[in-house]
Amino acid sequence: MLENRRLLRVLRRTVVQAVPTILGIIVLNFLLLKLAPGDAADVMAGEFGAATEETMVMLRQRFGLDVPVLQQLLAYLGNLAQFSLGQSPRYGMPVSELIGQRLPSTLMLMGMALAIALGIGIALGTAMALTAGRWPDRVLSVVSLIFYSVPGFWIGLMLIVLFSVKLGWLPSGGQETIGAGLTGIDYVLDRLKHMILPATSLALFYVAIYGRLTRAAVLEVASQDYVRTAAAKGLPPLAVTLRHIVRNALLPVTTLAGIHLGGILGGAVVVETVYSWPGLGRLAFESVMRRDFNVLLGVLLLSSFLVIIANTLVDLLHAWLDPRVEVR
Amino acid sequence: MTTTTTTEVIASSSGSWRAVRAFFRNPAAVLATAFLVFVTIVALTAPLIYPEDPLSMVARPFLWPGQNPKFLLGSDSLGRDVAAGLVWGSRISLVIGIAAMALGVTIGIVVGATAGYFGGRIDDALVRLVEIFQTTPSFLMLVVLVAIAEPRVESITVGIALVTWPTIARLVRAEFRSLREKDFVTAARGLGYGHLRIIFIEILPNALPPIIVTSSVIVASAILMESALSFMGLGDPNRISWGSMIGASRETLRTAWYLTAIPGIAIVLTVLALNMIGDALNDALNPRLSGER
Numbered sequence: 001m002l003e004n005r006r007l008l009r010v011l012r013r014t015v016v017q018a019v020p021t022i023l024g025i026i027v028l029n030f031l032l033l034k035l036a037p038g039d040a041a042d043v044m045a046g047e048f049g050a051a052t053e054e055t056m057v058m059l060r061q062r063f064g065l066d067v068p069v070l071q072q073l074l075a076y077l078g079n080l081a082q083f084s085l086g087q088s089p090r091y092g093m094p095v096s097e098l099i100g101q102r103l104p105s106t107l108m109l110m111g112m113a114l115a116i117a118l119g120i121g122i123a124l125g126t127a128m129a130l131t132a133g134r135w136p137d138r139v140l141s142v143v144s145l146i147f148y149s150v151p152g153f154w155i156g157l158m159l160i161v162l163f164s165v166k167l168g169w170l171p172s173g174g175q176e177t178i179g180a181g182l183t184g185i186d187y188v189l190d191r192l193k194h195m196i197l198p199a200t201s202l203a204l205f206y207v208a209i210y211g212r213l214t215r216a217a218v219l220e221v222a223s224q225d226y227v228r229t230a231a232a233k234g235l236p237p238l239a240v241t242l243r244h245i246v247r248n249a250l251l252p253v254t255t256l257a258g259i260h261l262g263g264i265l266g267g268a269v270v271v272e273t274v275y276s277w278p279g280l281g282r283l284a285f286e287s288v289m290r291r292d293f294n295v296l297l298g299v300l301l302l303s304s305f306l307v308i309i310a311n312t313l314v315d316l317l318h319a320w321l322d323p324r325v326e327v328r
Numbered sequence: 329m330t331t332t333t334t335t336e337v338i339a340s341s342s343g344s345w346r347a348v349r350a351f352f353r354n355p356a357a358v359l360a361t362a363f364l365v366f367v368t369i370v371a372l373t374a375p376l377i378y379p380e381d382p383l384s385m386v387a388r389p390f391l392w393p394g395q396n397p398k399f400l401l402g403s404d405s406l407g408r409d410v411a412a413g414l415v416w417g418s419r420i421s422l423v424i425g426i427a428a429m430a431l432g433v434t435i436g437i438v439v440g441a442t443a444g445y446f447g448g449r450i451d452d453a454l455v456r457l458v459e460i461f462q463t464t465p466s467f468l469m470l471v472v473l474v475a476i477a478e479p480r481v482e483s484i485t486v487g488i489a490l491v492t493w494p495t496i497a498r499l500v501r502a503e504f505r506s507l508r509e510k511d512f513v514t515a516a517r518g519l520g521y522g523h524l525r526i527i528f529i530e531i532l533p534n535a536l537p538p539i540i541v542t543s544s545v546i547v548a549s550a551i552l553m554e555s556a557l558s559f560m561g562l563g564d565p566n567r568i569s570w571g572s573m574i575g576a577s578r579e580t581l582r583t584a585w586y587l588t589a590i591p592g593i594a595i596v597l598t599v600l601a602l603n604m605i606g607d608a609l610n611d612a613l614n615p616r617l618s619g620e621r
Contacts, residue, residue: 021456024460149552149596151592153555157585161589265465273559288472288476307464
């Protein structure tokens with residue numbers, strides 16, 4: 001009961017803080033995009049070759065681009081209040097539908113990348129901390145620093161060269177074998193195969209971050225009194241490490257995983273380009289290029305939402321795992 | 329007060345000497361610094377090493393590295409010299425990395441110092457602003473900014489600065505919040521010093537170590553961001569950069585992968601050197617923490 005009340009208070013605080021942030025993001029993004037030279041009508045006219053002045057006026061009128069910016073902003077906010085992200089002039093369909101098509105692929109990619117980053121990062125960090133100062137620690141530290149310095153798109157291309165061109169083990173792009181008509185377990189395996197390389201490219205940077213974080217956290221926890229107690233009462237070293245040290249060291253790592261969601265989403269823009277992955281990042285990039293600002297605004301808004309939701313979940317998780325966390 | 333200031337100065341200068349010595353005792357730091365000095369010299373002397381435009385076609389296309397001693401690193405699909413591209417590309421990486429860091433750190437210090445020093449409503453408003461920036465995925469934001477402002481060296485630099493300043497602002501704010509309660513700040517207030525003087529002459533020097541460490545990491549991440557932008561075709565079209573070399577070689581990845589590998593190695597080594605320097609600076613400036621990292 002008390003526990004739930006505490007969690008509710010954490011939740012309420014986060015939500016109250018999130019509302020002005022989201023409003024700020026919408027207004028800022030909207031004004032930023034309106035500052036841009038050129039709009040969807042310009043780009044479309046450019047692609048058709050030439051367009052008469054009348055056609056341009058008509059296009060703008062149809063997209064609602066002919067009224068003052070403030071009025072456009074109010075119209076957009078009014079749309080949002082009705083849970084509508086507006087229409088895409090480009091695709092001629094609702095923005096929410098467009099995003100809905102792309103969101104699952106990106107979420108899957110990000111989820112897999114995060115899982116790889118956490119799994120390998122925590123293992124790497126624990127290994128470094130347990131051998132702190134000796135050669136395995138040094139070697140792994142250098143390895144993680146290299147992971148931290150490699151551009152995601154480059155490692156993506158190099159993985160393609162190695163695993164799909166030279167070895168032929170994994171596909172070099174797309175998210176499924178087109179026209180294979182696979183079903184059941186074969187389908188799942190096919191999707192997984194397509195995901196391994198992009199997710200790894202995306203994860204590498206975060207493997208390094210979690211590795212270093214885990215190392216520091218494990219070293220700190222290992223010097224605590226209760227660890228000495230556990231060892232003194234005769235527990236085997238492995239049990240001490242896993243149950244007493246690593247479990248407690250995970251707290252700071254999980255906290256940061258939520259914060260990194262935004263970064264992973266940004267990285268997805270590049271990795272999706274490398275692997276022609278039909279996701280949200282690709283959609284955002286295409287809509288910038290086509291000045292399809294309704295779609296872009298929708299993607300920006302949604303990604304901010306994702307980040308805020310992840311932060312809230314992390315706050316709750318943190319409060320649940322560690323009873324000392326209280327409402328500030 | 330004059331005497332205390334003098335002793336403070338002496339103490340801090342001997343402290344920074346200790347830090348410099350500690351930095352150069354670290355072999356990794358020395359190696360990384362040497363490499364960066366080398367890259368800087370190459371960037372500065374690019375017009376002397378390769379006087380010709382690196383975008384001009386000088387050789388048979390698709391020469392592999394070592395195939396022709398005149399073109400040590402080979403040539404690309406249009407017969408451009410890869411080595412010349414590498415040398416000229418280092419200029420873009422370094423210029424954008426350093427300029428974006430300088431601009432971002434300046435904005436971050438001004439915002440963070442204002443928020444942390446004054447507190448109250450100003451602090452609330454600025455923290456909100458930082459939060460807005462940190463909630464939007466920064467690379468996505470950067471793509472939008474650069475695409476809108478037309479990709480040029482200046483717009484890329486400003487764009488990277490705009491997405492990195494929040495990191496510095498948070499850091500500086502935290503430092504200022506803890507430092508403003510210290511006795512030496514109270515003493516400075518008692519002497520009737522103005523806010524500007526207290527912020528920049530009294531508090532800022534004490535907050536510098538973490539800012540310096542973060543700055544070197546920011547140069548590294550700015551170089552990474554620039555290369556990713558150029559790779560996606562959002563680089564300055566008139567300049568060759570490591571990222572744009574990789575972007576241009578994508579079409580021929582299957583047959584001529586060295587065109588992708590070589591510029592990438594240049595990026596990795598440069599960024600790695602900067603990150604190593606960041607680590608070494610951290611160890612040198614926070615001797616107490618060095619054991620934990």
